[in-house]
Structures are given as C-alpha cells and as structure tokens.
Amino acid sequence: MWTVGEEQEFRDDLIDAVIAHANSSDGMLSRNELGNFSYAGKDIRVIDVQGGIWNPGASWPFGDPLRATLSINTTLSGKYDDQEMHGGLWRYDYQSGSTEGKNSKMRKALELQLPLLWFRQQSAGSYVPYKVFIISDFPKERYCLIAPDLSLAVAAQSESAIERKYAERLMRQRLHQPAFRAQVISAYETKCAICALAHGSLLDAAHITPDREEASSTSVTNGLSLCKIHHTAYDINIVGIDPDYKVHIRDDILQEVDGPMLEHGIKEMNMRSLWIPPAKSKQPDRERLAERFAVFHNQ
Numbered sequence: 001m002w003t004v005g006e007e008q009e010f011r012d013d014l015i016d017a018v019i020a021h022a023n024s025s026d027g028m029l030s031r032n033e034l035g036n037f038s039y040a041g042k043d044i045r046v047i048d049v050q051g052g053i054w055n056p057g058a059s060w061p062f063g064d065p066l067r068a069t070l071s072i073n074t075t076l077s078g079k080y081d082d083q084e085m086h087g088g089l090w091r092y093d094y095q096s097g098s099t100e101g102k103n104s105k106m107r108k109a110l111e112l113q114l115p116l117l118w119f120r121q122q123s124a125g126s127y128v129p130y131k132v133f134i135i136s137d138f139p140k141e142r143y144c145l146i147a148p149d150l151s152l153a154v155a156a157q158s159e160s161a162i163e164r165k166y167a168e169r170l171m172r173q174r175l176h177q178p179a180f181r182a183q184v185i186s187a188y189e190t191k192c193a194i195c196a197l198a199h200g201s202l203l204d205a206a207h208i209t210p211d212r213e214e215a216s217s218t219s220v221t222n223g224l225s226l227c228k229i230h231h232t233a234y235d236i237n238i239v240g241i242d243p244d245y246k247v248h249i250r251d252d253i254l255q256e257v258d259g260p261m262l263e264h265g266i267k268e269m270n271m272r273s274l275w276i277p278p279a280k281s282k283q284p285d286r287e288r289l290a291e292r293f294a295v296f297h298n299q
C-alpha cells in the first residue's frame with residue numbers, strides 16, 4: 001500500500017503532467033483527452049465519465065486505489081452552485097445523494113491534504129486544469145471550499161489585514177490566470193501576435209493594462225498572445241504596440257548590433273502589423289493599447 005507521501009508524490013507528478021500537456025497548446029483539454037490521458041506508459045481516465053467527482057475505481061492501473069478524489073470538474077451550465085467566494089476561494093458543491101459515497105473521498109483529500117485536479121469548463125467540451133486543495137468542508141450545507149495553495153489559504157484567514165489581502169490577491173491571480181491564458185491563446189489560434197511562433201509551451205497571455213493596475217481586466221480584449229521573448233520585451237517597453245496594431249521597437253535597440261535573435265527576432269519586427277483574432281469581440285482594446293503605447297512612447 002502506498003504511503004500518503006508516495007500518493008502525494010504520484011498525484012503531484014500526474015497533475016503537473018496534465019497541466020503541462022494543456023499548456024503545450026492553448027491551455028485547454030477536451031473531455032475526450034481527459035478520458036484517455038497518456039501517463040507513464042498507460043492511458044488513464046482523469047475525469048469522471050459524466051459527473052463532477054472522479055474517484056478512480058478497480059480499473060485504476062497504478063498500484064493501490066487512490067485514497068482521495070483525483071479530480072472534480074465544473075461545467076458552464078452545471079446544476080451545482082460552484083462559484084467564487086470571498087478571498088479567492090472557490091465553492092464546490094457536493095454531488096447529489098448521500099453526503100457519503102463519492103463525496104466522502106473529497107473529505108479524504110481535505111483530511112490528508114492531498115492535491116487534486118480541478119477542471120473548469122471554458123467552452124463547450126474544453127476544460128482548463130488546475131491543481132487545487134480542499135481547505136474546508138461544510139457537509140450540512142453540502143459544499144466544500146477549494147484553493148490553489150494550502151499556505152495561501154491559511155494566510156487568507158490571517159488576523160493581519162495586510163497578509164490577508166496579499167494572500168487573497170495571489171489566490172485570485174492563480175485562479176484567473178490559467179482561464180485568461182486559455183481564452184487569449186485560443187483566440188490567437190496558439191500563435192504569437194508579433195512573430196507567429198506557434199509553440200504553446202513558449203506562449204503567454206500578456207495583459208495590455210498590467211495585472212497590478214486597478215483598471216486591469218481578465219477580458220480577452222485586455223490580452224495578447226505573445227511568445228516569452230516578446231512578452232518580456234513588451235512588459236519592459238522594448239516593444240510597443242500602437243492602437244492601430246503596429247509593432248514598434250525602441251530606438252536604441254534598433255541601433256544595437258548583435259546576433260540573430262536581436263536581428264531577426266526583435267529588430268525585424270519593427271513596424272510589422274500585429275496578427276489579431278478575426279472575431280471583433282476578441283480583438284485587443286484600442287484604448288488600452290493607446291494608454292500603454294503612451295508609456296512606451298514617452299520613456
């Protein structure tokens with residue numbers, strides 16, 4: 001029988017593999033892929049066939065059955081009342097019927113502090129995976145609370161208002177970022193808007209109005225799909241994007257002479273047109289771009 005520590009290691013590794021696989025494309029996985037996920041040479045089911053709570057049973061091909069629920073999922077039109085609660089925590093409702101049965105293995109995850117996968121549906125049939133912990137349970141009210149990190153969840157209950165606010169902010173970010181990434185990267189068809197690089201693992205969803213600012217938003221229109229080089233270059237104002245979707249490279253960089261990355265990867269992008277999603281509702285917000293471009297221009 002696996003020790004709890006061994007099970008935890010196994011879960012950490014499997015969860016990381018699922019998230020890495022999602023991020024090698026647009027950050028989303030279909031229910032089909034999750035029913036047949038290739039891990040350690042085996043094809044395994046990591047999501048329940050139809051319901052929300054997946055407790056692998058007798059057909060589980062790895063050693064002993066898992067002590068606790070492996071995954072939960074939230075659908076867009078679910079009948080359960082899954083919703084964000086105060087403080088960056090998420091409410092996950094019990095499955096109907098007895099508070100025991102399937103639900104009891106969720107309590108096991110709480111008791112043993114074991115991580116589990118949470119699949120949040122983004123669009124028909126597509127789910128964004130998260131690693132989460134169950135941090136409290138309300139059997140009478142028939143729900144539990146989930147969080148992306150145990151120590152942040154503890155800090156979110158702190159007596160110190162500063163500590164509490166900080167933890168809540170980080171948790172909220174951890175919950176919103178993967179969904180934001182999935183929406184942005186899929187809108188841009190898994191390509192960098194500047195150079196068209198099409199490797200999901202090398203793409204980020206950049207914010208136009210930075211995340212730290214009050215006016216920021218998790219709408220896809222505040223996002224740009226950028227490769228990691230162009231994301232960093234945009235964040236530190238080596239690259240600017242004007243409201244007419246033209247790319248600008250900072251003057252001093254254009255004067256610099258260096259290897260092929262600078263020449264082709266950066267300098268050649270000057271005055272190129274940004275590639276934007278065909279759907280108007282997903283195109284970058286021109287006002288946000290203008291505000292951000294002013295910072296680039298005035299530096």
Ligand SMILES: [Zn+2]
Pocket residue numbers: 192193194195196197226227228229230
């Ligand atoms: Zn790029």
